[in-house]
Amino acid sequence: MRAEDRGVLPPEQSISRVIARLRSHALYDVLLLCVPPLLLLLYAFAYVHQLGLIPPFVLFVLTGICLASLAILAVVLYRPKVPSAPLAARLLDEKTEAKDRFVTLATLDPKSSAPLLISRLRLEAGGFARRLSLERDFPYRVKPRFYQSLLASAVAALLLHLLVPAVQSTPLPEGAAHERLRELARQMAARPRLADLGRRLETLVKKLEDQSSTKPEQQKLVQEMRQKVEEQQKKEPEQGDRNILGQTSRTLKNLEQQSGAGQEQSPEKKEGGGGSIQSNLPQDGQGESKQSQGDGGDSKGEMTAESNPRMQQGNSAQGDPKGQSGDKNQQTKGNDKSQQGDPDKQSGPRSNETAGKNEGKSDQPGGKSSASEERPQGAPPSDRLAGDGKGGLKGEHYVTVQLPDDPAGESNGEGKIGTAKGGRSRTNVPASNAPLPPHVPDAPTEVQQMPLEYRGLIR
Amino acid sequence: MTPENFQQVFTGLESEVRKVIVGHDDVLRRVLIAFFAGGHVLLEGVPGLGKTLLVKTLSQALGISFKRIQFTPDLMPSDIVGTQVLAEDNGRRDFQFKKGPIFAHVVLADEINRATPKTQSAVLEAMEEKQVTVFGESYTLASPFMVLATQNPVELEGTYPLPEAQLDRFFFKLVVAPPSPAELREILHRTTGTQFQDAQPVFGDAGGPLVEEMKELLRQVLIAPPIEDYVVRLVHATQPTTSNGAAPIPAVKQYLRFGSSPRGAQAVILGAKGHALADGRVHVSYADVEQVIYPALRHRIILNFQAEAENVAADQILAELMAKVPRT
Numbered sequence A: 001m002r003a004e005d006r007g008v009l010p011p012e013q014s015i016s017r018v019i020a021r022l023r024s025h026a027l028y029d030v031l032l033l034c035v036p037p038l039l040l041l042l043y044a045f046a047y048v049h050q051l052g053l054i055p056p057f058v059l060f061v062l063t064g065i066c067l068a069s070l071a072i073l074a075v076v077l078y079r080p081k082v083p084s085a086p087l088a089a090r091l092l093d094e095k096t097e098a099k100d101r102f103v104t105l106a107t108l109d110p111k112s113s114a115p116l117l118i119s120r121l122r123l124e125a126g127g128f129a130r131r132l133s134l135e136r137d138f139p140y141r142v143k144p145r146f147y148q149s150l151l152a153s154a155v156a157a158l159l160l161h162l163l164v165p166a167v168q169s170t171p172l173p174e175g176a177a178h179e180r181l182r183e184l185a186r187q188m189a190a191r192p193r194l195a196d197l198g199r200r201l202e203t204l205v206k207k208l209e210d211q212s213s214t215k216p217e218q219q220k221l222v223q224e225m226r227q228k229v230e231e232q233q234k235k236e237p238e239q240g241d242r243n244i245l246g247q248t249s250r251t252l253k254n255l256e257q258q259s260g261a262g263q264e265q266s267p268e269k270k271e272g273g274g275g276s277i278q279s280n281l282p283q284d285g286q287g288e289s290k291q292s293q294g295d296g297g298d299s300k301g302e303m304t305a306e307s308n309p310r311m312q313q314g315n316s317a318q319g320d321p322k323g324q325s326g327d328k329n330q331q332t333k334g335n336d337k338s339q340q341g342d343p344d345k346q347s348g349p350r351s352n353e354t355a356g357k358n359e360g361k362s363d364q365p366g367g368k369s370s371a372s373e374e375r376p377q378g379a380p381p382s383d384r385l386a387g388d389g390k391g392g393l394k395g396e397h398y399v400t401v402q403l404p405d406d407p408a409g410e411s412n413g414e415g416k417i418g419t420a421k422g423g424r425s426r427t428n429v430p431a432s433n434a435p436l437p438p439h440v441p442d443a444p445t446e447v448q449q450m451p452l453e454y455r456g457l458i459r
Numbered sequence B: 001m002t003p004e005n006f007q008q009v010f011t012g013l014e015s016e017v018r019k020v021i022v023g024h025d026d027v028l029r030r031v032l033i034a035f036f037a038g039g040h041v042l043l044e045g046v047p048g049l050g051k052t053l054l055v056k057t058l059s060q061a062l063g064i065s066f067k068r069i070q071f072t073p074d075l076m077p078s079d080i081v082g083t084q085v086l087a088e089d090n091g092r093r094d095f096q097f098k099k100g101p102i103f104a105h106v107v108l109a110d111e112i113n114r115a116t117p118k119t120q121s122a123v124l125e126a127m128e129e130k131q132v133t134v135f136g137e138s139y140t141l142a143s144p145f146m147v148l149a150t151q152n153p154v155e156l157e158g159t160y161p162l163p164e165a166q167l168d169r170f171f172f173k174l175v176v177a178p179p180s181p182a183e184l185r186e187i188l189h190r191t192t193g194t195q196f197q198d199a200q201p202v203f204g205d206a207g208g209p210l211v212e213e214m215k216e217l218l219r220q221v222l223i224a225p226p227i228e229d230y231v232v233r234l235v236h237a238t239q240p241t242t243s244n245g246a247a248p249i250p251a252v253k254q255y256l257r258f259g260s261s262p263r264g265a266q267a268v269i270l271g272a273k274g275h276a277l278a279d280g281r282v283h284v285s286y287a288d289v290e291q292v293i294y295p296a297l298r299h300r301i302i303l304n305f306q307a308e309a310e311n312v313a314a315d316q317i318l319a320e321l322m323a324k325v326p327r328t
Helices: A011-050 A056-081 A085-096 A101-107 A115-129 A144-169 A174-189 A192-209 A215-235 A239-273 A381-386 A452-458 B003-018 B025-037 B051-062 B077-081 B117-129 B181-191 B204-220 B225-236 B250-255 B262-278 B286-297 B305-309 B314-324
Strands: A288-293 A300-306 A357-359 A414-416 B041-044 B066-070 B082-089 B092-099 B106-110 B131-134 B137-140 B146-151 B172-175 B256-258
Touching: A011 A056, A011 A085, A011 A101, A011 A115, A011 A144, A085 A101, A085 A115, A101 A115, A101 B225, A174 A192, A174 A239, A192 A215, A192 A239, A215 A239, B003 B025, B003 B051, B003 B204, B003 B262, B025 B041, B025 B051, B025 B146, B025 B172, B025 B204, B025 B262, B025 B286, B041 B051, B051 B066, B051 B106, B051 B146, B077 B082, B077 B117, B077 B131, B082 B131, B092 B137, B117 B131, B117 B146, B172 B286, B204 B262, B225 B262, B225 B286, B250 B256, B250 B305, B250 B314, B262 B286, B286 B314
Parallel strands: A288 A357, B041 B146, B041 B172, B066 B106, B106 B146
Antiparallel strands: A288 A300, A300 A414, B082 B092, B131 B137
């Protein structure tokens, strides 16, 4: 009697059902593995497209390539996972405790075996197949790989959100920025509402590339263009147009910052190239200097020096206090407290002090600063200051000097003169960074023409 | 002969022998499997464990002829196979062949390792060829024919250990273990009283043909190709030097001089088939194979000097082999 006649499921059919079940499991596994990266890629492409970094055509091509690659990957991963008949039979044997009956039936050639034994084996296997419940014996379980894939995709999406803005905010080189602007101008020209602005942008790029125009002019043009773009962006109702305008605005801003930075850097480079003479003044215009503090509080002074506009911006002409030409006439032996300004604007040995505060204790009775009393040692000043480079004056456009006893009015620098304690007037320390006049051999004697170190002595 | 009949006869034989023999269930089952597979068995165990009684009882239960040969150093081949004797018949004298004890269905070769190699060879030739040749004339042995040889592993002085080539002719090598306390108590109960039981023949008059049918059925048992492949891999893995370039299992390489011959694989397959039938199945499972690996291969793998020096047994190597060789 056949197994079907007895109402028993034929073992071959049981094996087929198990294969189908396991095949669907394999499909789920592969889909679950591939779907998170697929969604991530689609999202990344859409995100990048939304930012206007890729045009729609590229988006479609990338999406197509991505889908095709993942489909191939899915097939490659799926095929080995589909169980063969012997494998399914072995699993069936394990689940039903059939002692390899299904394996024997699935792999044995019935023609070369005794029919009596084969039919008996089929009957036995059919009985064991009744124990089978696919839902119970072969339940689907989500594999850990899915969670790993999901986690990796989530991390990648997070990184995308972090990195793309960072990359976008990175200033482009000037040439690349121009090219980007030109590309944006083309995109804008393709949109009716932005066509006019696109043409203007194109014109701007041409002007920027024109060598005859100066930097400030270019910067001004860029600034104006950016304002226009931003205004247009506020008015624009469409998201796509707003994105393009946003990118244009960012690119212009980058360009503007670059040209601004270039302008600021250029004079500093000039200054930083050679040596400089240092004054012993607290150079910052906003700085406050406690000039000297004598023994017993004889001389305690505060001075606020306001010098040239650069100083007021926090650029100091004072460099390393130990530095230039071994100036012993710097200030005092006291503590020197200074707050440094913007370090980006520091050039060479100069230090930038935005609120320099020098506090000194003078060894001299009466609070007289030793700065004006000390005499230079070594070679004569003409030799020491004639050279270029560190410590020399050659090639310098201006120097900052300290004239200890000069009236404040005579100096170009404006010094706030404090009142010394103990009835003595505080030493006025005017400062100047006015450019030196050209050297005229027969010129009348001027204060500035004299060697600086000797002025106090002569007076 | 149907599988049900086979199992019925098999179980009946086991029951009859158990009336006399206490314990040794595995040994008894494997001896019966070897009998229906057409093989010979080497029983190894210390004296007094009931090896001879087991064989004698089995032959009684089978209802077939049984002869016992006690092997001694002075035993001659003619004492086993027989010889030509001068006989007078109606005033005419003629040489007649006097059959030796080998002409029985079941032959017990007791302490086979005490005979000289020449005598051992006579028996082993009969085992393989199922015939003997005396003075140029061949005599076919009875069918079914089975030799059950015993050897004592302890008293090795004055013995002639069987050569590897001759060991290979034994289908199974079974180790007879000492009885457990419960079994010993039962042995005492049965043997020290006044009542004794004998095994009754199971087959009756048609014993011979029935045994042949059972042997035929055993060979028809189904075995799946993956299980055959498993046996092949197992037997091939016993070779210390492999031909396919794969590295041998470390224990095999370290302790074996020679691996199993193809006879080993044949013994495993037939033994597994017999085991399946005895279990009431018509197909071989992986478990059947693993049940017969030890008796079928333990005397076919030749240990090297290092294994003997380190007292490594063949069963240990086989256990590692089965652990290392995957089923699929």
